[in-house]
Amino acid sequence: MELGTKLKLDLHVHVFEEFLPPSPRAITVGSVERIIEKIKAMGLDGIAVTEHDTKEYGYRVKQIVETKFNNEVIIIPGREVETFSIHYIELDLPWNASTFRFLAHPGYPGEPEQMEMFHGIEIRNAAHNWHINQQQVMDLAAKHNLILLSNSDAHYLRNIGMCYSEISPEDLSVACSLDQNPQS
Incomplete structure (x- = not known):
C-alpha cells in the first residue's frame, strides 16, 4: 500500500448481536467468513470491531482473518467505552501500536x-444520525483539531458499511502522535 492511500473503513462495528457468542473464543471461522463477505460486498477495505467495554472480540476476529483468510481485509480491534455522559471508541491501530480515540454519536447520551x-x-x-x-x-472538530468520521455503528451484518470513512492509516497515526493527554 502506498503512503497516504485512502482506505474505506467502518470504524464502529459490533458483531456480538449477530452471532451471540458467549465469549470471544466462541467466534467461529464461519462467522468471520460472513463478516469478510459483507465487508467486501460493501466495497470496504476493513472494519474496526468495537464491542462495548472489551477489545477481545476484535482481537479474535483479527486473529482468524490473519490465520485463516490471509489478511483479506483489515480488522482493527477496539472497544466502545460508556461513561455517564458519552460513548467513545478506542482503536488499537495495527500499523503503529497507537490508540486512536474518537467521540461516538456525539449528543447521545450527552456532551463531553x-x-x-x-x-x-x-x-x-x-x-x-438523528441527534x-x-x-x-x-465546530468542535475545527476547535480541537479532530478528524471527522462517518461510521455505521452496525450491530448486525446487514448494517456494516452503511456509513464509512475514507481515510489513510497515516492520518490516524498522525492524530495519535499529536496526543497531548494519553488515557491508556
Missing part, C-alpha cells in the same frame, strides 16, 4: 466535558 483525549469525532453515524448536530460537530 473535555475533548483533549480525542483524535476524532463522528459526524455521521448510521444508527444515531447529531453536524454544524456543532464541525
